[in-house]
Amino acid sequence: MQKTVIEQLGPDDGERLKEIRLRALQEAPGAFGSTYAREAAFTPETWAERLRNPGTRYWVATSETGQDIGIVCVYTHREGLELVSMWVAPEARGRGVAGRLVDAAVEYARGTGAEELTLWVIGGNEAARSLYVSKGFVPTGREQALPSDPTVTEVRYALSFLFREARREDVPAIVAMLIDDHLGATREGDPHDPRYLEAFDRIAANPYEELIVAERDGEVIGTMQLSYLSGLARLGATRCQIEAVRVAAARRGEGLGRRMIQWAVDRARARGCVLVQLTSDKSRVDAHRFYDSLGFVDSHIGYKLSL
Numbered sequence: 001m002q003k004t005v006i007e008q009l010g011p012d013d014g015e016r017l018k019e020i021r022l023r024a025l026q027e028a029p030g031a032f033g034s035t036y037a038r039e040a041a042f043t044p045e046t047w048a049e050r051l052r053n054p055g056t057r058y059w060v061a062t063s064e065t066g067q068d069i070g071i072v073c074v075y076t077h078r079e080g081l082e083l084v085s086m087w088v089a090p091e092a093r094g095r096g097v098a099g100r101l102v103d104a105a106v107e108y109a110r111g112t113g114a115e116e117l118t119l120w121v122i123g124g125n126e127a128a129r130s131l132y133v134s135k136g137f138v139p140t141g142r143e144q145a146l147p148s149d150p151t152v153t154e155v156r157y158a159l160s161f162l163f164r165e166a167r168r169e170d171v172p173a174i175v176a177m178l179i180d181d182h183l184g185a186t187r188e189g190d191p192h193d194p195r196y197l198e199a200f201d202r203i204a205a206n207p208y209e210e211l212i213v214a215e216r217d218g219e220v221i222g223t224m225q226l227s228y229l230s231g232l233a234r235l236g237a238t239r240c241q242i243e244a245v246r247v248a249a250a251r252r253g254e255g256l257g258r259r260m261i262q263w264a265v266d267r268a269r270a271r272g273c274v275l276v277q278l279t280s281d282k283s284r285v286d287a288h289r290f291y292d293s294l295g296f297v298d299s300h301i302g303y304k305l306s307l
Helices: 014-027 036-040 044-052 097-111 126-134 168-179 194-205 256-270 285-293
Strands: 005-008 056-062 068-077 080-088 116-122 138-146 149-160 163-165 209-216 219-230 238-247 275-278
Touching: 005 097, 014 036, 014 044, 014 056, 014 068, 014 080, 044 056, 056 097, 068 097, 080 097, 097 116, 097 126, 116 126, 116 138, 126 149, 138 256, 168 194, 168 209, 168 219, 168 238, 194 209, 209 256, 219 256, 238 256, 256 275, 256 285
Parallel strands: 080 116, 238 275
Antiparallel strands: 005 056, 056 068, 068 080, 116 149, 138 149, 163 209, 209 219, 219 238
């Protein structure tokens, strides 16, 4: 089996970057937001500037014969880190090269402390979609026209380093956050009560329910539950119900709650929901202002009946 090495390009590798990038643009012209003609006109200084950019990192895959057979880039922009320029030479496909390049990009992104790594996949590119999904990327529901060809649509995927589906061992931490609240303190019990685990198992077994946690440095610091509700109304539309949004006391005021809701909205959009809805107790005045600021509208009156 041929040995492939993954290495990061340095500031003096401009010519090397140029050669593999131009080969990628020429071999797969419909896969990128740029064109061969555009980048073939770049000067040596332009290639060097790309490598000197502190917010950009390139990795190449090199065969045992010394030929560069794959490339990937992570660059920083105002919305965070994005994986771009992914390409593997035809003769190297099917050998796991793409997966190793993605692994290098993910390891770097995680090490920066970023909350997520995003990318765009050309619609219909099933091989690329399958690869990214296998690495934990999920669709966000956002689409746009490919910059180099407006007739082609690309779909945004994201790998979160902050949010994930809850695990059974997270239950005590989740319940502790539910208790740490003027309402929860009166209705919750011991975080280790087996009834909480029984409820978790029911949620985990239901494909239309997701219990989500925010985790940082191994500590669960936020939680929310997403329910996907089908109905005949709105032409048989699916809606997402957000419940039990909590942020650990020590992490409040850091903007985590806002990121949680924005992430949930993307999650709902990706699942085809046409509406995101939630309820908030009348006593939670601060929460009402928070949801107003996110664009939610208090258009309905909620009723509950205790049994």
